Amino acid sequence: MKYDSVSELCRIAEEEKVRISELVLKDQAVQMEKSEEEIKGTMRTMLKAMRASTKEGIEPGKRSSSGLSGGDAYKMQQAVEEGRTICGPVLGKALTKALSASETNACMGRVVAAPTAGSCGILPAVLMTVGEEWELDDEQLVMALFTASAVGMVIANKASISGAEGGCQAECGSASAMAAAALVELNGGTPAMVGHACAISLKSVLGLVCDPVAGLVEVPCIKRNAMGAANAFVAAELALAGIESRIPVDEVIHAMKTIGDCMLPALKETAEGGLAATPTAKKYMKQIFG
Amino acid sequence: MLGVFDIIGPVMIGPSSSHTAGAVRIGKYARSILGEKPIRAWIGFVGSFAKTYRGHGTDKAIIAGILGMDADDGRIRDSLDVAAAGGLSYTFETIEMEGMHPNTVSLELEGGSGRTVNVIGSSVGGGNILINRINGAEVLISGKSTALIIIHLDIPGMIGKVSNVLGDNGININKISLNREEKGGIAIMTIEIDGDIEPAIQQIIQSIPNVLSASILNAV
Ligand code: SF4
Numbered sequence: 001m002k003y004d005s006v007s008e009l010c011r012i013a014e015e016e017k018v019r020i021s022e023l024v025l026k027d028q029a030v031q032m033e034k035s036e037e038e039i040k041g042t043m044r045t046m047l048k049a050m051r052a053s054t055k056e057g058i059e060p061g062k063r064s065s066s067g068l069s070g071g072d073a074y075k076m077q078q079a080v081e082e083g084r085t086i087c088g089p090v091l092g093k094a095l096t097k098a099l100s101a102s103e104t105n106a107c108m109g110r111v112v113a114a115p116t117a118g119s120c121g122i123l124p125a126v127l128m129t130v131g132e133e134w135e136l137d138d139e140q141l142v143m144a145l146f147t148a149s150a151v152g153m154v155i156a157n158k159a160s161i162s163g164a165e166g167g168c169q170a171e172c173g174s175a176s177a178m179a180a181a182a183l184v185e186l187n188g189g190t191p192a193m194v195g196h197a198c199a200i201s202l203k204s205v206l207g208l209v210c211d212p213v214a215g216l217v218e219v220p221c222i223k224r225n226a227m228g229a230a231n232a233f234v235a236a237e238l239a240l241a242g243i244e245s246r247i248p249v250d251e252v253i254h255a256m257k258t259i260g261d262c263m264l265p266a267l268k269e270t271a272e273g274g275l276a277a278t279p280t281a282k283k284y285m286k287q288i289f290g
Numbered sequence: 291m292l293g294v295f296d297i298i299g300p301v302m303i304g305p306s307s308s309h310t311a312g313a314v315r316i317g318k319y320a321r322s323i324l325g326e327k328p329i330r331a332w333i334g335f336v337g338s339f340a341k342t343y344r345g346h347g348t349d350k351a352i353i354a355g356i357l358g359m360d361a362d363d364g365r366i367r368d369s370l371d372v373a374a375a376g377g378l379s380y381t382f383e384t385i386e387m388e389g390m391h392p393n394t395v396s397l398e399l400e401g402g403s404g405r406t407v408n409v410i411g412s413s414v415g416g417g418n419i420l421i422n423r424i425n426g427a428e429v430l431i432s433g434k435s436t437a438l439i440i441i442h443l444d445i446p447g448m449i450g451k452v453s454n455v456l457g458d459n460g461i462n463i464n465k466i467s468l469n470r471e472e473k474g475g476i477a478i479m480t481i482e483i484d485g486d487i488e489p490a491i492q493q494i495i496q497s498i499p500n501v502l503s504a505s506i507l508n509a510v
Contacts, residue, residue, distance in 0.1 A: 003292065028294050042295065049301040064305075066345040105304030108347045108367035115297045117304050145298055152297035161297070178297075216345050217305040288345045 001027045003153035006198055006249045010191040020181070020191050021146040028146070043142045046112050050101070050124035053111045057100030064106040066288045069218040073100035076226075090133055091230060098125035098229040102222040115152045115161040118168075118217045119175035121225030123148055126179040126232050130186055140186060147185045148178035151198055158250070159257035163210035164269040166260030172221075172228040173205040173256065179232035180239070189240050199245035199252045201235035206252075207259055209267035211274025213281040214288055220275055302417070303366045308393055309346035312413025313339075314366065315433060316395060317355020319421055320409040323439055325505045326401035331356050331380040338392040339413075340384035349382055352395060356380075361417065391420070427469035427478040435464060435482045437507045438492075443500040444470045444477040451498050452479060459491055476502070 001009070001023075013020045029036045058077050062070035073096050079085055080092035101121035105111045111120040123145075131141050152161060155174045160166035180197040189197070205228075213219040245252070266273030275281055303310050321328060333352055335343045343349050347367065354369035357378065365372055373380060385396060391412035400406045410423040421431040424439065431437050442448050449468065456463060462484045470477035487506050495504040 024294065031291070032293060039294075043298065046295075046298050046301065065347045065350075108304055108310065108350065110301060110362060110364050111304050112299055112301050113307075114299075117302060117306055120304070123298075146294060149294035149297040153292045153294070156292055156297065214345060215342060289341055 002157075003150060004157050006151060006154050006195050006253070009150055009154070010195040013191040019143070019147070019185055020150055020194055021143040021185060024146040024150045025143070040142055043145050044138065047127075047138060047142055047145060049110060050112045050114070051128055053101040053104045053109065053120065054097035054124050054128045055100060056109050057103035057107070058096065062103055062107055064103075064216075064218055065108070066214065066216055066218065068213065068216060068284060068288070069106045069222055070103055072222065073097075073103050090129060091233060093132070094125045094129040094229045094233065095226045097128050098122055098225040099222060101125065102225040106216070106218045106222060114148075115156065115174055115178070116163070116171050118163060118221050119171040119225060119228065121222075122172065122175035122228035122232065123179045123182065125225070125229040126183055130183065134186070136186065144182035144186050147194065148182040151178045151181045154250075155253055155256075158253050160260055166256065167208055167263050167268055168210045168224060169202075169205050169208040169256055170260055171210065172224045173202055173208060175225075176205060176228040176231045176235070177201045179229065180235040183232055183236035184239055187236065187240055189236075193239045193242075195249045196243070196245045197235045197239035199247060199249035200238055200243075201231050202249075202252045202256060203245065203247065204231055204235070206256055209263060209274050210269045211267060211276045212269065212271055213276050214285040215269075215271035215276070216288075219281075219284075301362050303351075303362055303364070305346060307417035308413045308415050309342075309348045310351045310366065311361040311417035312393065312415075312419050313348045313351035313395070314355040314359060314361045314363075315417070315419045316409070316411035316413065316421070317352045317397065318358060318360070319355070319411065319419070319431075319433060319507060320397045320399055320407065321356050321358055322505050322507050323409055323424060324399045324401050324405065324407045325503055326403060326405065328356055328378055328399040329402050330400040331378060332383070332398040333380060334383045334385035334396040336385055336387045336390050336394040336396065339395055343382070348395075352397070353378070353380060356397070356399065390422070394422075424478055425476070426471050429467060429469060429478065429480045431480060431482070431507070433507070433509060435484065435509050436487050438479075438481040438483065438487065438495070438504060439507060440479040440481070440495060440504045441502045442477055442479065442498075443502070444474050445500055448477070448498075448500065449479065452481070452495055455491065455494050455498070456481070456483070459488070461485070461487060461491070
């Protein structure tokens, strides 16, 4: 398979009456010249490291080297445990985990790029949360990672998954689309619904620029991971309810590419525009780097 | 052609592959060139590394590499404490250097035997590195294939002797370069090979007359 179209993946899966994950696993085994078990084993390692990252960051005194971030995953967890959330424990837990993985990244902890380090919180947060809530076993979560990666490969092939190339829509946006796809499949949605969930999640973040304060992967990155997880739930809920994206997913991905191409360099990871150019960001920059 | 593990993975230490993984690898490379446990390290950050190393934790990453840690080692963020406990003293400076990649660092390591080595390397993105200079001699090592670094006296016939050893052991050379500061002085031979190399071969090369040191640098 060439991974140049999400619709095509959905079509083949529907035709062969299999899940997207099964299709991708089989194809990757052929391409990597390895057994399916071996590939699943490597994916299991990724899943374990992801799970650890969604826990490691939950610590009240956590601080990054720059001092800009840390401790927010703990605050979110407190709110969930004390029943102070608006949307209930599922979203609250996902937000906690997304913040945890991203804070772990900012604090030099171990994370799994998914698809990048900057967006490492979104997919793990969503998967681990529904894994716990729906009592799924790791086998199911591992399979969902194949569906998520297929979406990521298409985006990487047809647009970009790097903030420096396509803005944050390409990093947190892609991660969100990957997570939405995984959610729909885990919930028993059809491959077509997977496609719609990807389209809906991406449409909501089109145009998002990459503007990290002081060039550090902390502000706004960490909170954007929380947003990316929430966005994945929104898109999956809509798609599972049978709501369709009016614009087909591959056209959305193409739109993301053209928008990324139009973005000024100041808005693509150079820390020269957007939030990075605000007076407060400049003040932080001075504090950190002198 | 992309595969699933280009999208999910690698398992890595944050916050960014060029500031963490790349820096760890340069440090580790320098340590293996020294070939023994370092007890002192002078670290000079150049360019954008000089401006941003604190916020990105590049200082910790470099020290971690010098201590021999890998790029996904969970102890990287505590490396300064590990160094203090393990008897490695270090200093950080920011230095100027013309025409270098923005993320460059110059390392001077001293081992327990008094031996020193100077290594200049750049973190060129995505965790990839380039070693630019060893003891003043220009090299270009990507760390993508196994490399042999041989420091020897600049006398005729050295390349032949070394490549005979490799040939006799069925090792294929894919790149070789030789640099020296002055004629008849110390020369540095860099050989990149296909596949792996047995540690025993290093011993054989090391025992060639006029070879001062030979180190195997595994792909990183
Ligand atoms: S703002 Fe830039 S650095 Fe931060 S997560 Fe988004 S793409 Fe990555």
